[in-house]
Amino acid sequence: MMAPSAIARKARKEADGNATAWLLAPGVLWTVFFCLLPLSVIFLVSCATRGTYGGIVWDFSLDNYRDLLHALYGRIFGQSLLLASLTTIICLAMGFPLAYYIARLSPRRQAVWLVLVMVPFWTNFLVRTYAWIFILRTEGLMNTVLLKLGLISAPIEILYSNTAVVLGLVYGYLPFMILPLYAAIERVDRSLIEAAWDLYADRWSVFRRVLVPLTKPGIVAGCVLVFIPSLGAFITPDLLGGARSMMVGNLIQHEYLIARDWPLGSALSMVLMALVMGAMIWYFRAQSAADGKRRAS
Amino acid sequence: MxxxxxxxxxxxxxxxxxxxxxxxxxxxxxxxxxxxxxxxxxxxxxxxxxxxxxxxxxxxxxxxxxxxxxxxxxxxxxxxxxxxxxxxxxxxxxxxxxxxxxxxxxxxxxxxxxxxxxxxxxxxxxxxxxxxxxxxxxxxxxxxxxxxxxxxxxxxxxxxxxxxxxxxxxxxxxxxxxxxxxxxxxxxxxxxxxxxxxxxxxxxxxxxxxxxxxxxxxxxxxxxxxxxxxxxxxFIGTSNELRGTLRDPHVGQAILTCDHPGLSGKVRVAMPSDLQSGAAVALILRPERVRLASNGEGTAFDNAVPGTVEALRYLGSGWRCVVRITEQIAWTIHLPNHANGLVPWKVGDPVSVQWNVSDGTVLPLP
Incomplete structure (x- = not known):
């Protein structure tokens, strides 16, 4: 026999357990069916081979992965990493001052600026990227204006180059940098900045010794949010990049849709994902090791 | 410098x-x-x-x-x-x-x-x-x-x-x-x-x-x-206050005629050299500069005002005593602990609040 209060407690616990299960179910099911399952399918496909007319032949082998060791793929992966890193660095360098400026405004003005930062999201990304073609091309807006102003004597050939790709990526992902940075900077107590200033720190030292350590979670979040989609981007390099600006995203798209080599495309996807995950794990390992060391010293 | x-x-x-x-x-x-x-x-x-x-x-x-x-x-x-x-x-x-x-x-x-x-x-x-x-x-x-x-x-x-x-x-x-x-x-x-x-x-x-x-x-x-x-x-410390007008200046002293209803009698104060007769002033008295005596006793002090003990609080070093003088005025008076924490009054007793001219400070009201 259980005491009435114990029964009530047990019943409540069961009810709590049921509620937890019901609240978790949609998220868990979604993840399983739409993330893990397709991912498993892609992995299986990556171990198959391409049929003569583009189908999938289910014979298990790791040949696709071996094929990826070819220098051509290495170059495209390297190029992707380079362009994504460049995009992240530029976004960080441009985003930080802007986020700092917004975070120091009055709440009303902050709201206005944040809406302005998010306005581009209201239009389709593809359309916005096409707009960049009109701006950048030889007879485009940029060259016309610069020529009319006499600032240049010949049009700048910028479209269909890595420069245009980075430009487009920075344009597309800058808000993903600004928003987490803003959230982090906004939380920093203003008197901490003043305290550092009072303790003989110049602007650079205030930034490096106080602002950066205190906003690190925002910096990391912003970099992850920019770097990962940049690495896998395919619309921007497809539209703004030239033949030599191919990124992993385009390659995967090419293998799936043009070459109809699903197994190779799947293998590429798996490698890309492994790269991103490896980089993240390495970063967080290094981070916690550094934290541990600092705490011990 | x-x-x-x-x-x-x-x-x-x-x-x-x-x-x-x-x-x-x-x-x-x-x-x-x-x-x-x-x-x-x-x-x-x-x-x-x-x-x-x-x-x-x-x-x-x-x-x-x-x-x-x-x-x-x-x-x-x-x-x-x-x-x-x-x-x-x-x-x-x-x-x-x-x-x-x-x-x-x-x-x-x-x-x-x-x-x-x-x-x-x-x-x-x-x-x-x-x-x-x-x-x-x-x-x-x-x-x-x-x-x-x-x-x-x-x-x-x-x-x-x-x-x-x-x-x-x-x-x-x-x-x-x-x-x-x-x-x-x-x-x-x-x-x-x-x-x-x-x-x-x-x-x-x-x-x-x-x-x-x-x-x-x-x-x-x-x-x-x-x-x-x-x-x-x-702003600094506790101050007891009496507001009024300066009258009859004479050899460094003057009479303060109070505006407060219910307070009769003249209060003698020091005449500040920078003020004229007729100036509106406040007399400031610190709690430890004022003495209490039982009502009716003769006084050796320059001023005596009747009042009623309203509250008594024992502080160890002495007593903090609130004396009601008029409906608007209540003064805080610090009584030193002279003998075994005894105080000769209880709440409700009529008392005489007494002080010398030199105990107060006369300041013009803005």
Whole structure:
């Protein structure tokens, strides 16, 4: 026999357990069916081979992965990493001052600026990227204006180059940098900045010794949010990049849709994902090791 | 003047339409504990922020250690501020916080270590040097904030409401410590506070600010015993007040005719040399300057006013007694503990409130 209060407690616990299960179910099911399952399918496909007319032949082998060791793929992966890193660095360098400026405004003005930062999201990304073609091309807006102003004597050939790709990526992902940075900077107590200033720190030292350590979670979040989609981007390099600006995203798209080599495309996807995950794990390992060391010293 | 740590000359600062700091001229001597006391909005924080360099004066000059501070940013000023919220860097250890200023000044590593250790000993935080600010109590954070300023050996340490964030008991203890640390290091302290007891207890001298102006500067006893204005008298300590008009000046004395209904009889007061007959004034009497006698007894004092005991509170050192004089006026009177905590009156007793002319201060009403 259980005491009435114990029964009530047990019943409540069961009810709590049921509620937890019901609240978790949609998220868990979604993840399983739409993330893990397709991912498993892609992995299986990556171990198959391409049929003569583009189908999938289910014979298990790791040949696709071996094929990826070819220098051509290495170059495209390297190029992707380079362009994504460049995009992240530029976004960080441009985003930080802007986020700092917004975070120091009055709440009303902050709201206005944040809406302005998010306005581009209201239009389709593809359309916005096409707009960049009109701006950048030889007879485009940029060259016309610069020529009319006499600032240049010949049009700048910028479209269909890595420069245009980075430009487009920075344009597309800058808000993903600004928003987490803003959230982090906004939380920093203003008197901490003043305290550092009072303790003989110049602007650079205030930034490096106080602002950066205190906003690190925002910096990391912003970099992850920019770097990962940049690495896998395919619309921007497809539209703004030239033949030599191919990124992993385009390659995967090419293998799936043009070459109809699903197994190779799947293998590429798996490698890309492994790269991103490896980089993240390495970063967080290094981070916690550094934290541990600092705490011990 | 070489003996001044801080020399402020006709400083003016506007915040919008209001004069936050209104023609302030002030000198702080080397090595003294100086407080700027005033109610919130008196302009004292603005003054402090101008000393630290966070705000720029609209006009006037600030000299620190004889150097004109115009255009000198906070990081180049020989002053360090102890923030009201302490503003300790949450990502640095106690020692890291204290070392920050020295690192910015590029002091050699070995000297930093030695000075940080010595300063942490001074504030009794030597055993907590590796803690994070988040792991410290309010009092401990206060000590670290103080150490972070002292370690740089600035010409002046500025303190913004240093004890405001502490609870009452800790406050008392930190008051004593703050004063003794200041005496040990011999650095000039300038402390901004709205807490008059704190200012009186800590300071060698203090300035009282009201509506952007410095109303009076002096030692705590000067301000308490001879307040320059009615505002100072009311703001510092407890004051009993009688308002009226000066009449019949005669050899340094005058008669105060009171406006209060229910108070008959003449009150003799000292005649201030700068006032005329007919001036509206307030007579200020401190609680310990007034005596009580049973009603009807003869008196040796210049003035006697009848009243009724309304409340009695035993303090140990004496009794705090509230005497109702008229419907509007109740005075607080401090009775010393002469014999075994006995007091000859109880609540409701009629008494005579008595004092001499020299016990009161007569101040013009604004």
């Amino acid at each position: 070489a003996d001044l740590s801080i020399d402020i000359r006709t400083l003016i600062k506007r915040h919008g339409a209001t004069l936050a700091v209104d023609h302030v001229t002030l000198g702080v001597r080397r090595g003294e504990f100086f407080s700027i006391l005033g109610p919130s909005g008196a302009g004292k924080s603005s003054l402090l922020r101008m000393l630290a360099g966070f705000e720029t004066p609209d006009s006037g000059e600030i000299f620190i250690d004889g150097q004109l501070m115009a255009g000198v940013p906070p990081n180049r000023r020989p002053v360090n501020l102890v923030f009201q919220s302490y503003a300790l860097f949450p990502h640095l250890s106690v020692a890291g916080n204290v070392a920050f200023g020295l690192e910015m000044k590029r002091i050699p590593r070995g000297e930093i270590e030695a000075r940080v250790a010595a300063t942490l000993e001074l504030v009794q935080m030597g055993d907590k040097r590796d803690r994070r600010p988040g792991q410290l109590s309010g009092g401990e954070q206060q000590r670290v904030a103080l150490a972070r300023a002292l370690v740089n050996r600035p010409a002046v340490v500025l303190l913004d409401e240093p004890l405001a964030a502490l609870d009452q008991q800790l406050r008392q203890q930190m008051q004593v410590e703050l004063k003794s640390i200041q005496a040990q290091v011999g650095i000039t302290f300038v402390c901004v506070t709205h807490h008059q007891e704190e200012a009186l207890a800590l300071s060698d001298r203090l300035a009282v600010m009201h509506q952007g102006q410095v109303v009076q500067v002096g030692r705590p006893q000067d301000l308490y015993e001879s307040p320059a204005t009615h505002f100072v008298a009311q």
